[in-house]
Amino acid sequence: MRRTLGTIGIVVVGAAVGTIIPLAMPPAAPPQKLVKLNGSWLIVPRRTPESIAIGGIPRSFVLSSDGRTVKGEFRFNGWVYPIANMVSRSDGFAFDLTGNPPFVKTRAKLSADGRFLDVWIGDDVVGVAPFLARRVTPAELAAVERDAPRPDNMTKLPLPPLHAVSFKNLAPTPPMGWNSWNVFRETVDDKAVRAMADRLVSTGLRDAGYRYVTIDDGWQGKRDAAGVLHPNAKFPDMKGLVDYIHARGLKVGIYSSPGPVTCTGYIGSHGHEKQDAKTFAAWGVDLLKYDWCSASNIYGTKIEMQAQYQKMGDALAEAGRAIVYSLCQYGLYDVGSWGNRVGGHLWRTSGDSIEGDLWYAVDLRFDYDGNAAHAGPSAWNDADMMLIGIDGLTPEEYRTHYTLWTMAASPIILGNDLRTMTPAIKALVANREVIAVDQDPLGVQGRRVSQTGKTEIWTKRLADGSTAVALFNRGDAAATMTVRWQDVGLPQPKRVRDLWRGADLPTGAAYSTDIPRHGAILLRAYR
Structure with missing residues (x-):
């Protein structure tokens, strides 16, 4: 799960720590707000701040400002990332965390008294900030970082030559x-x-x-x-x-x-x-x-x-x-x-x-x-x-x-x-x-057999000789779809079952139906 929005990933540091970042200074953000950024900030999930104390990974900002510029870093479980491109906005401060691959943009909003930051990971996120950064002393931050679990090897290790691993059929059907x-x-x-x-x-x-x-x-x-x-x-x-x-x-x-x-x-x-x-x-x-x-x-x-x-x-x-x-x-x-x-x-x-x-x-x-x-x-x-x-x-x-x-x-x-x-x-x-x-035991993955604009027909062979047929409307408006059995490589079925409705359908050379936007029909056609 490569996470971006709402979570903080791992990147390789791509610039020196402590880089001086000039700030754009619109009238809406007076310089004294920037001075309030000074210090150490411990980041915790807003909904469960106690998670830091029960096994979470410390994430923090260490910042300093003279009112016109900010220098600082983001710390994450042993890695340190310089803060870059910080600018003042009407709703807080936007900045990047440098590295390769690039970090997503980050936004923080300072409280009126400078006690905490609302932190969004991801650009232009709306709603309640998923993280809260609270001011801590350097000693408090050091204690949290000292007690956190740490990887013992963050470098490349020797790799074995490629070979076929001993394999067992442990998932004969897709796990559920x-x-x-x-x-x-x-x-x-x-x-x-x-x-x-x-x-x-x-x-x-x-x-x-x-x-x-x-x-x-x-x-x-x-x-x-x-x-x-x-x-x-x-x-x-x-x-x-x-x-x-x-x-x-x-x-x-x-x-x-x-x-x-x-x-x-x-x-x-x-x-x-x-x-x-x-x-x-x-x-x-x-x-x-x-x-x-x-x-x-x-x-x-x-x-x-x-x-x-x-x-x-x-x-x-x-x-x-x-x-x-x-x-x-x-x-x-x-x-x-x-x-x-x-x-x-x-x-x-x-x-x-x-x-x-x-x-x-x-x-x-x-x-x-x-x-x-x-x-x-x-x-x-x-x-x-x-x-x-x-x-x-x-x-x-x-x-x-x-x-x-x-x-x-x-x-x-x-x-x-x-x-x-x-x-x-x-x-x-x-x-x-x-x-x-x-879960069909034949284990065949279905394939797209027809596509017209935003509508598609897929088929999937099943173990008993029947065929699953799906009609998809990926478009933003309702559409009428018709499946002609011969056109999708199937003989005229003796029985057709609508699996979502749990009902048999009339048989014939084709089946036609209206499908709403982003909708689907799943059929099972028996020979």
């Missing part, structure tokens, strides 16, 4: 389940994970196929003197949590990175692959999501990426437990052509679905759904976590979203809060006839 990131981000804890596991059972979603409960970023604590990674205080008994989930007929996923730190700064597995794989196996983990994150600051070629993922693939194969291996590397370097060779069972086709405009994230997957030739049992193109039940999409767009993931044979990993799930959302994600298309 729930992941903590979209709802909880770094605030995820033992109580929340148990609650979500219970809801999978009580709602019937477990029995519909949703089996994996994955703890995403934010569970990691520190390594001990022997290098063993322990959970932070939010997870006092990880083995007990895993046992609790297993006792409910579910499986457990966990998260790490081949880099020194994860996307939000927690300890990664860089240089500790075998240790961490053994730890995960001892806890009883069933799936590892392995997120590229800070590895991009150290390793920059396809071969290096393969070798880094191969190191963990080998470690998992030797750990003594069957663990599904999920490669989270944003679709880089034609991953489907080598994902199985490094031990992977699924791999991402693009960036994070949750970041930015949600319809754009769904619509993007029509064109970034992975190479279907590489897909099959234990070789899945992963379109990322589901957005269903999260504000930002219409009910029609939810249905299109699920239909596309289903036709693409993608893993179906829910990301909504199951405790507040509406009956309509539950009915959508629990539709057994639709799920059967995604």
Whole structure:
């Protein structure tokens, strides 16, 4: 999960610390405000400021100003980034954090008395700032940084020659389940994970196929003197949590990175692959999501990426437990052509679905759904976590979203809060006839067979000889669509089933229907 909006990533420092930054000084921002920037500022998530005290990663600004210029730096878990291009605005201060790749723009608004900053990560963000920077003394900041977990190796390590990792068919159909990131981000804890596991059972979603409960970023604590990674205080008994989930007929996923730190700064597995794989196996983990994150600051070629993922693939194969291996590397370097060779069972086709405009994230997957030739049992193109039940999409767009993931044979990993799930959302994600298309044992990924403007027809062969047919309207206006069976390479079906409506349709040489904007129809045509 390469995060930008609302999170702070890792970059390589690209300029000297302490660079003097001249400020544009419009009348709306008097110089004395700039003087109030002086000092150390500890950044915490606004909704959960206590997370710093229970295992979070310290992020801070250290700034000084003479009223006309500002110099300073942003500190993040051992890295230091100079602040550049700072300008005063009517709503605060906008600036860049320098590095390669470039940081997103950042904006901060100073309180009237200079006690805190509202901090936005991302340019022109509206609404409540996701972060709050409060003024601390240098001694307080030093204490927080001293107590934080730290990676023990932030440099390139020797890489093994490429080879085929011992491979097992651990995901014969696309994994289904729930992941903590979209709802909880770094605030995820033992109580929340148990609650979500219970809801999978009580709602019937477990029995519909949703089996994996994955703890995403934010569970990691520190390594001990022997290098063993322990959970932070939010997870006092990880083995007990895993046992609790297993006792409910579910499986457990966990998260790490081949880099020194994860996307939000927690300890990664860089240089500790075998240790961490053994730890995960001892806890009883069933799936590892392995997120590229800070590895991009150290390793920059396809071969290096393969070798880094191969190191963990080998470690998992030797750990003594069957663990599904999920490669989270944003679709880089034609991953489907080598994902199985490094031990992977699924791999991402693009960036994070949750970041930015949600319809754009769904619509993007029509064109970034992975190479279907590489897909099959234990070789899945992963379109990322589901957005269903999260504000930002219409009910029609939810249905299109699920239909596309289903036709693409993608893993179906829910990301909504199951405790507040509406009956309509539950009915959508629990539709057994639709799920059967995604989980079809033949393992064929669907393909686009027709496109006219913003409308598309996709087909997917199924194990019983039938064919799933999806009609998509990606446009901003309603459209009438017609599927002529012969035109999409199918004989006239003996039976046609509308899977979302749960109803049989009249048979004939063609089927025509009106589809709303951003809508979809999913059919199953039987020979």
